[in-house]
Amino acid sequence: VEITKKDENGVICLTITGRLDAVTATDADAMIKDITKEQDTRLLFDLEPLDYISSAGLRVLLAAAKDLKRNNGKMIICALNEEIKKIFEISGFSSIIPIADTVASGLDQLTT
Amino acid sequence: MPDETNAAESILLVDDNPTNLQVLFQTLSGQGCKLLIAKNGETALTIAQKAHPDLILLDIMMPGIDGFEVCQRLKSNPATEGIPVIFLSALDDTKDKVKGLQLGAVDYVAKPFQADEVIARVNTHLTIHRLKREVEYQKKQLEHELEVVSDVQRRLLPKAVQSITGLNLAAYYQTSRYAGGDYYDFAELPDNQYGILVADAEGHSAPAAVLMAMTCALFHSYPGAPSQPGKVLRYLNEHLCQFAEPSFITGLYVIFDANRRSLKIARAGHPPPMIYRAADNTAHEVPCKGVFPLGIDSYDDVPETNITLDPGDRLLMYTDGLTERFSPQGELYGEERLLSQLKEADANDPQLILDSIITDLDRFAGGQSADDDQALLVGVVQ
Numbered sequence: 202v203e204i205t206k207k208d209e210n211g212v213i214c215l216t217i218t219g220r221l222d223a224v225t226a227t228d229a230d231a232m233i234k235d236i237t238k239e240q241d242t243r244l245l246f247d248l249e250p251l252d253y254i255s256s257a258g259l260r261v262l263l264a265a266a267k268d269l270k271r272n273n274g275k276m277i278i279c280a281l282n283e284e285i286k287k288i289f290e291i292s293g294f295s296s297i298i299p300i301a302d303t304v305a306s307g308l309d310q311l312t313t
Numbered sequence: 314m315p316d317e318t319n320a321a322e323s324i325l326l327v328d329d330n331p332t333n334l335q336v337l338f339q340t341l342s343g344q345g346c347k348l349l350i351a352k353n354g355e356t357a358l359t360i361a362q363k364a365h366p367d368l369i370l371l372d373i374m375m376p377g378i379d380g381f382e383v384c385q386r387l388k389s390n391p392a393t394e395g396i397p398v399i400f401l402s403a404l405d406d407t408k409d410k411v412k413g414l415q416l417g418a419v420d421y422v423a424k425p426f427q428a429d430e431v432i433a434r435v436n437t438h439l440t441i442h443r444l445k446r447e448v449e450y451q452k453k454q455l456e457h458e459l460e461v462v463s464d465v466q467r468r469l470l471p472k473a474v475q476s477i478t479g480l481n482l483a484a485y486y487q488t489s490r491y492a493g494g495d496y497y498d499f500a501e502l503p504d505n506q507y508g509i510l511v512a513d514a515e516g517h518s519a520p521a522a523v524l525m526a527m528t529c530a531l532f533h534s535y536p537g538a539p540s541q542p543g544k545v546l547r548y549l550n551e552h553l554c555q556f557a558e559p560s561f562i563t564g565l566y567v568i569f570d571a572n573r574r575s576l577k578i579a580r581a582g583h584p585p586p587m588i589y590r591a592a593d594n595t596a597h598e599v600p601c602k603g604v605f606p607l608g609i610d611s612y613d614d615v616p617e618t619n620i621t622l623d624p625g626d627r628l629l630m631y632t633d634g635l636t637e638r639f640s641p642q643g644e645l646y647g648e649e650r651l652l653s654q655l656k657e658a659d660a661n662d663p664q665l666i667l668d669s670i671i672t673d674l675d676r677f678a679g680g681q682s683a684d685d686d687q688a689l690l691v692g693v694v695q
Binding site (some may be wrong): 286 | 610
């Protein structure tokens with residue numbers, strides 16, 4: 202898995218490429234925790250290049266959402282491909298983590 | 314020298330030249346090790362096999378079996394392969410050094426040697442060898458503990474598949490290593506109804522096994538008859554929320570009503586059941602709304618889905634460790650292939666259907682071990 206980070210008008214954007222599974226989740230979790238421990242963070246995940254997510258990967262995103270909630274932050278995940286979207290729907294995570302169709306609309310939702 | 318004879322570690326010194334042996338012996342005396350000596354290759358091999366020293370200092374040029382040959386034989390014998398060997402020889406040729414290291418020696422000291430150097434190298438390799446043994450010991454201990462957890466966990470699963478009027482069942486359970494987070498269970502209810510639970514604690518090994526055990530305890534402590542699937546999942550969730558974080562458990566609970574030949578389904582983050590309809594020879598996932606997994610947050614409402622079944626229909630409930638098995642080429646097994654296996658299985662006995670699915674899964678994985686635990690229940694409607 203490869204995670205790149207950039208700043209868009211005060212929103213931290215993380216692009217996750219490849220597979221987020223039991224093998225890669227630990228490193229991803231450590232990197233994301235560094236961001237979500239801060240107060241008032243607005244975090245956007247661009248999952249367009251994400252090929253696969255397992256339940257361990259879902260746990261990482263769930264932990265990020267929970268940490269941000271505690272620290273007065275906001276989070277959104279964007280641009281899920283059909284398979285990943287199906288995983289979020291079947292697992293019910295689409296009802297607890299905000300999802301946007303595109304990065305642009307995700308940015309909109311975090312900045313307004 | 315009492316400290317030498319009582320020491321835990323021993324070193325075998327091998328040299329055909331008595332003077333050299335004497336010098337080595339004196340160099341290493343007083344280092345707190347027991348010193349053994351051999352004057353030729355054969356004796357060295359015999360002593361190594363019997364006394365199992367912690368280190369061997371081995372001369373190369375010896376009549377009979379030379380040092381290279383001794384090293385080779387030590388390394389090809391499981392009883393002695395773990396003993397580190399340091400070559401000690403007048404040869405100071407790079408080719409010989411390389412050959413010695415390729416044969417499995419850990420180090421090389423050229424003669425004439427400096428006493429301090431020999432002592433330093435010996436101590437280094439004794440320390441490495443000792444640490445290696447400790448790591449191996451700890452690993453064995455840990456594996457043993459995990460096996461114990463695994464044993465306890467197996468006892469939490471039903472001893473046999475529930476005998477259900479009107480629905481023949483077979484079950485499969487496999488953990489990725491020792492203990493795992495998958496769980497299934499049954500409840501016999503009044504009026505010819507039966508509850509079937511499949512759950513999957515996120516992750517595997519010991520932490521997942523603890524959550525699995527908790528889920529089991531909660532299911533068995535449900536107040537009254539667990540005959541309303543939505544309520545049962547709410548009950549499990551309410552309690553699991555108190556200690557599951559940062560993990561979670563997916564759950565699928567269904568009630569089979571043998572009198573009505575119907576199924577009532579509630580789902581928390583878990584894959585929906587799959588069904589094969591005998592009448593039109595099709596297999597599909599049962600469309601059923603669900604809630605997010607157990608142990609994250611409270612639920613407003615847990616939706617239930619009702620379906621009716623007909624004789625010959627097949628029901629399949631599973632954990633995602635099954636559909637998330639990978640082929641050597643990195644492809645996922647996936648729901649589609651599982652559905653087609655459920656449809657194509659040429660049998661009406663649930664155990665045979667289950668066996669054919671597992672055979673196909675193993676063939677697909679091509680020897681790749683599973684990353685996650687796997688549970689599978691197959692039922693055939695009578």
